[in-house]
Amino acid sequence: MIGAVPARDATLAERLRAGRSPRRRAVDRAGRGLALAATLACVVPLAAVLFFVVAKGAGALNLDLLTKPAKALGTGGGALQSWLGTVQMVGLATLIAVPVGIAAGIYVSEFAGHRAARAIRFASDVMVGVPSILVGIFVYVLLVLPFRQFNAFAGSVALAVIIVPVIQRTTEEVLGLVPRELREGSLALGVPSWRTTLSVVLPTARAGVLTGVMLGVARAAGETAPLLFTALGSRLVNIGGFGEPMDSLTLFIYNGARSPIAALNDQAWGAALLLLLLVLGINVSVRLRSMGGVRA
Amino acid sequence: MREDPVEMSVAAPVAAPPEPQREALPTAPSTVPGGAPLSLAPPAAGIPGAAPATVPAAKIEIRDLNLYYGPFRAVRDVSMGIAANQITAIIGPSGCGKSTFLRSINRMHELTRHASMDGQVLLDGVDVYSPEVDAVDLRRFVGMVFQRPNPFPTMSIYDNVVAGLRLGGGARKADLDEVVERCLRAAGLWDEVKDKLRAGGTSLSGGQQQRLCIARALAVDPEVILMDEPASALDPVATLRIEELMLELRGRFTIVIVTHNMQQASRVSDFTAFFSMGEDRAGYLVEMDRTARIFTNPREKLTEDYVSGRFG
Amino acid sequence: MTTLSRPTRLPARRGPRRGDRAFAAGTRWAGIAIVSLLVGIAIVLAVESWPAWRAFGTGLLTGTTWDPTRDIYGAVPFIVGTLATAFIAVVIAAPVGLLTAIYLAEFADRRLATPLTFTIELLAAIPSVVLGLWGIFVLAPLLRDTLDAFVIAALGWIPLFAGPSYGFGVSTAGVILAIMILPTIVSIGREVLRSVPAAQREAMYGLGATRWEVATRAVLPYARSGVVGAVILGLGRALGETLAVTMVIGNTDAIPTSVFSQGQSIASKIAVTFNESTGLQSESLVGLGLILLAMTLLLNAAARLLVARTARGPRR
Numbered sequence: 001m002i003g004a005v006p007a008r009d010a011t012l013a014e015r016l017r018a019g020r021s022p023r024r025r026a027v028d029r030a031g032r033g034l035a036l037a038a039t040l041a042c043v044v045p046l047a048a049v050l051f052f053v054v055a056k057g058a059g060a061l062n063l064d065l066l067t068k069p070a071k072a073l074g075t076g077g078g079a080l081q082s083w084l085g086t087v088q089m090v091g092l093a094t095l096i097a098v099p100v101g102i103a104a105g106i107y108v109s110e111f112a113g114h115r116a117a118r119a120i121r122f123a124s125d126v127m128v129g130v131p132s133i134l135v136g137i138f139v140y141v142l143l144v145l146p147f148r149q150f151n152a153f154a155g156s157v158a159l160a161v162i163i164v165p166v167i168q169r170t171t172e173e174v175l176g177l178v179p180r181e182l183r184e185g186s187l188a189l190g191v192p193s194w195r196t197t198l199s200v201v202l203p204t205a206r207a208g209v210l211t212g213v214m215l216g217v218a219r220a221a222g223e224t225a226p227l228l229f230t231a232l233g234s235r236l237v238n239i240g241g242f243g244e245p246m247d248s249l250t251l252f253i254y255n256g257a258r259s260p261i262a263a264l265n266d267q268a269w270g271a272a273l274l275l276l277l278l279v280l281g282i283n284v285s286v287r288l289r290s291m292g293g294v295r296a
Numbered sequence: 297m298r299e300d301p302v303e304m305s306v307a308a309p310v311a312a313p314p315e316p317q318r319e320a321l322p323t324a325p326s327t328v329p330g331g332a333p334l335s336l337a338p339p340a341a342g343i344p345g346a347a348p349a350t351v352p353a354a355k356i357e358i359r360d361l362n363l364y365y366g367p368f369r370a371v372r373d374v375s376m377g378i379a380a381n382q383i384t385a386i387i388g389p390s391g392c393g394k395s396t397f398l399r400s401i402n403r404m405h406e407l408t409r410h411a412s413m414d415g416q417v418l419l420d421g422v423d424v425y426s427p428e429v430d431a432v433d434l435r436r437f438v439g440m441v442f443q444r445p446n447p448f449p450t451m452s453i454y455d456n457v458v459a460g461l462r463l464g465g466g467a468r469k470a471d472l473d474e475v476v477e478r479c480l481r482a483a484g485l486w487d488e489v490k491d492k493l494r495a496g497g498t499s500l501s502g503g504q505q506q507r508l509c510i511a512r513a514l515a516v517d518p519e520v521i522l523m524d525e526p527a528s529a530l531d532p533v534a535t536l537r538i539e540e541l542m543l544e545l546r547g548r549f550t551i552v553i554v555t556h557n558m559q560q561a562s563r564v565s566d567f568t569a570f571f572s573m574g575e576d577r578a579g580y581l582v583e584m585d586r587t588a589r590i591f592t593n594p595r596e597k598l599t600e601d602y603v604s605g606r607f608g
Numbered sequence: 609m610t611t612l613s614r615p616t617r618l619p620a621r622r623g624p625r626r627g628d629r630a631f632a633a634g635t636r637w638a639g640i641a642i643v644s645l646l647v648g649i650a651i652v653l654a655v656e657s658w659p660a661w662r663a664f665g666t667g668l669l670t671g672t673t674w675d676p677t678r679d680i681y682g683a684v685p686f687i688v689g690t691l692a693t694a695f696i697a698v699v700i701a702a703p704v705g706l707l708t709a710i711y712l713a714e715f716a717d718r719r720l721a722t723p724l725t726f727t728i729e730l731l732a733a734i735p736s737v738v739l740g741l742w743g744i745f746v747l748a749p750l751l752r753d754t755l756d757a758f759v760i761a762a763l764g765w766i767p768l769f770a771g772p773s774y775g776f777g778v779s780t781a782g783v784i785l786a787i788m789i790l791p792t793i794v795s796i797g798r799e800v801l802r803s804v805p806a807a808q809r810e811a812m813y814g815l816g817a818t819r820w821e822v823a824t825r826a827v828l829p830y831a832r833s834g835v836v837g838a839v840i841l842g843l844g845r846a847l848g849e850t851l852a853v854t855m856v857i858g859n860t861d862a863i864p865t866s867v868f869s870q871g872q873s874i875a876s877k878i879a880v881t882f883n884e885s886t887g888l889q890s891e892s893l894v895g896l897g898l899i900l901l902a903m904t905l906l907l908n909a910a911a912r913l914l915v916a917r918t919a920r921g922p923r924r
Contacts, residue, residue: 012420016433021464024432024818031820032715038707039716039724042794045787046731049742056745103638111632112639122912123643129841129908130649131848133875134897137882138649141656161645168642194631222735225850225875229882250737250851257741257855265745272738283733287726407813409718436816446807450829459825460815509811516815 053272060270070235076263079271081237082252086275088239089152089231089248090220093159098213101164102202105171105209110197121172124165133225135161140229152238152246155231159223163216170212174205211286218282222275224250249275355380355520355550356401361415363396363405370396372578374415376569378520383542383551385561385587388571389607393579394554395443397571398522401552402438403431419520436460439518443525445505447497447512453480454493456508460516475515483511484541503534510541514549521545523553527560539564558603562591570599650901657895660888668895674861674877676885681892683899685863689778689871690900692864693853694846696782697789702839704786705793709838712794713801714823725798732791740855743784748775748856751783756868773868776858781873784852789842796841800834800918801827834918840911848904850875874900 068078104124108117135158143154178201186196202209227233233251238244249271256268354377363371371393378384386394399405401417403424416423424434447456457476461467476493480486485507489500497508506526513521523542527535542551542564555561561568568591569584583596594600601607660668664681671682708728712721752775760771773779804827812826828835858870859880872880874896882893 012422012437013428015437016422016429019436019816020430020433024463024821028818028820031824032711035707035711035715038704039711039728041704042708042728042731042790043724045790046727046734048746049734049739052742052746053738100638100641103635104642107632107635107639111635116636116639120639120642123646125912126905126908127642127646129844129848129904130646131850131875131900131904133848133850133878134649134653134901137656137878137894137897138652140882141652164642164645168638192625193628195627197631218733222733222737224735224737225879228879232883250735253737253741254851254855257737257744268741272741275735276738279733279735280730283730287729402814404810404813407810432816432818434816435814440810440814442807442810442814444807446805446811448808448811448826448829450832459812460817463815463817463821463825512811513814 050276053269053276056266056269057271057273057276060266061273062270065267065270065274069237072235079247079249079252079267079274081234081247082249082271083274084237084239085152085231085234085246086221086248086250088242089156089159089227089246090217092153092156092242093163093220094213094217096157096160097163097167097216100160101167101212101216102171102209104164104168105175106197106202108168108172109175110193110201120168124168127161127165128169131225132158132162132223133228136226136229139226144230147243149243150230150232150245151243152231153242155227155246155248156242158226158230159220162223162226163220166216166219167209167212170215171205171209174208174212175201177208178204207289211289214282214286218279218286221282222250222279224248224254227251249278353380354378355420356552357416357418357421358401359416359418361397361400361417362413363393363400364412365396365408366410369576369578371400372574372576372580374581376581376584378550378552379567380550381547382566383546383553383564384567384569385565386552386554386569386571387556387558387561387602388579388582389573389602390556391577391579392571392573394571395524397579398524398552398554399440401520401522402435402440404435404440406431436516437518438520438522439513439516441506441509441513441521441523441526444529445502445509447500447505447508449496449498451497452494453489453497453500453508456497457511457515459512479511479514480508482514482545483507484537484544485511501534503530503537506530506534506538507541510538514545518549520550520552523551525554525556528556535560558591558605562587570594570596570602572598572602650898653894653898653901657891657898660891660895663888664892668892669899672863676889679888681889681895683874683892683896685861686872686874686877686896687899688863689857689877690847690873690875690903692778692867692871693781693785693857693873694843696779696867697785697846698839698843700783700786701790701793701842705790705842706797706835706839708790708794709797709801709835710823710828712798714827715819725795728794729791731787732795736788736849736851737855739784739788740852743780743852743856744776747784748780751775751780760868768866769868770866771868774858774870776856777868777870778857778864779867781853781857781871782867784856785846785849788849788852789845792845793838793842796838796915797835800831800838800915803834803918804830831918833914837911837914837918840907840914844904844907844911847907848875848900850879854879 065078066083067080069080071077104120108120112120139154139158139161143157144150182200182204183196186200187193191200227248227250231248231251232245233255234245234247238246252271253268253275256264256271259265259268356378358374358376358378361371361374362369374397386398388394396405400413401424405411405413413425417425419434419438422429424438448459451459454476455462457479458467458472461472461475477486477490480489485504488504489495489508492499497505500508506529510521510526527538530538539560542553545551546566553561553565565587567584568587570582570590571579572582573579582598583590583594585594590599591603594603660681664671668681669683671680672684673680673682674685675681712725716724752773756771756773756775756779759769760773763769764771808826808830809822812822817825853873854876857872857876859872859876860870861872861877862869864871878893878897882890885893
């Protein structure tokens, strides 16, 4: 480059042309093309998974799958016990996780000192990264071993452990966005701070908190590993029997996929389509509403 | 960030292709249309607001320039000349489009989202916005120093200076050493940093960082240097140092400096352009003249009010 | 605000104070619960695996045999399986993910970048078991017949790439993991790049840099610690991912010798064996869990430190 520039008495157009590097231009274009190609490559797996789940699952996702329980022996029947199990365990997990997660979020955002806030935030971040199978072992030791019985309650607790940090972090983040004036306005009226938090701050942040809860629900509905050693799975329809094993859509897919029987493979695809509709449905609707999104 | 993707492989002055998006004529390379080589009686004599200025040899000539951010017009109908190898100061109240105007000269304006322009910026008679000019090439000839010192924090002092040269690749070490010393000397920084060229660029003080940025701009051997309030983030001593440096560079480089500091403009510049803001919040050129004239006997009442501190 | 109509609340001086204190204390317990969950998991894993550590000492960590018939348990085959799959995942996902992050943060029009980011983040929402199902029936046979066959034909003489490929093995698990960690790398990488001050870009543009040069010479170096952090977070996720890996890795308790070998990761070993094991094997499995926990905790802590450091700007 040095010395490549002609003397100043050359015209600007000539000097511009002389300073031009076709190689740099080619690298620029190639680099940008590569970046675009990588982006498209990221979208391919999503499209491929969606395509195959819909193509293979659409035929199997029928009324039988939704309304009939699995046959106790052999093949046939449906996945009634599975989606019922998912609904119940995710429901109970949400009931457990929401108060704890929101309360912890409030604590960090409104009350905690610097060090306590950092400790809890760090614990939450790390918890999100803890392999969910380890949560399964943890709850197995606490809630299955003592009773010598796999049970749906343990499954729900395991799911709750997984979603509490998600809810805590989201709550904390959205509470931080509530304008200070709103708080001060309420406090200036003599409203005690706990009432201010519950009746002014939290409702303002309701949409954001709900986002966190729904993302937690979607995550719980898609989890398999923490259920393996807790709820175990079952071929029986179990309504309300939280002391007994219970099936879930994810366990149904896992077992069906590993089965040598083609009919069960097909049913797994059908259940996968159902699960995907549920999980992606929640994700899309929640994220579209709060555009910008919350990172998991 | 979105650069105009218009690129033409090599400029073909013969049979210039028709240009639908720009009505301006493709400019002949070496002389300004109208004959006389670069003597600027502003072509915009009839345009309201544009005052006649006697710029001896214009390096840059701006014609009917309008700059927009989306639908908002930030700069309106500016026509002026910028003298070669002299210092031209742009002053005016904040928000009057000074910086936007400055950034249009090396086509940094178009990096802002939704930014657009019309009009012409002629550099040595070549419209820098014509399709045969690539902004990337242009910016090597029209360097820039920014409001806040922005050395590359991951690079050493040495690497900061030659960052622009390394873009071309293939530069020899000995050449680079020579450039580093020459540019750091020109920026008045050599004696302070010659023993720690491998230290981080951000280890320097604010004033030193800004001089490092000037050295970095000089290293690519530009002809024009645009300075966007280069001393506004610095203390008075560092500011003075930058001003001295500008006076040293005067005569070798065409310098355009935006400043909100009128004393600074009067101390360093040969010419001063005064911008103000119209009722539509668009900045426009009130008048431009020799600095001494602007600060002692301006033509416009508005200018007088501003330089005497009555508003702004 | 309802209180306006109820001014009588004001005089009750001590009431609100006590309410505040109770409320703060209540929420505090929830915060403590989260911290104790984390500590609890570590303690439970340590206590439950204690007999195995006592029996084998560090041999549990360094032993290469996992043999229930002789009651000898060593973690090496699974540690290797875990690291190998995660490594393959990062080798694939890091360049693709970073290029994508660069595209989304630097090159794409925002009208395009937002929906693209949204789409890529959706990939993270696909349940692991669904990816595993897809892996068994679509990806594994596809890789076996195309990429694996090609690599074996070209590089099969190198032991690391020796065939045969069954489709189920370390490499397929790595590919599935790459898909799973892409959204993490893209989404955090993009945010890290976006946090680079505009002044850095302008400085490089001002020197006559092309957009690619601005991205690679100004933006990427500035954000390097955060970018590394994004990749490490992805690596952490790859280490602990269970279901999808379990379904395609082949589930063989041996140290893989080739990328096409069937193998077992720590998580997949626990997933397929834990319910059927008792005594020392079960305790050794929990010991594997403790090893996995330590690996992921270290990586996560390191990654978060690096990401946080980018926000403050880099140093040399």
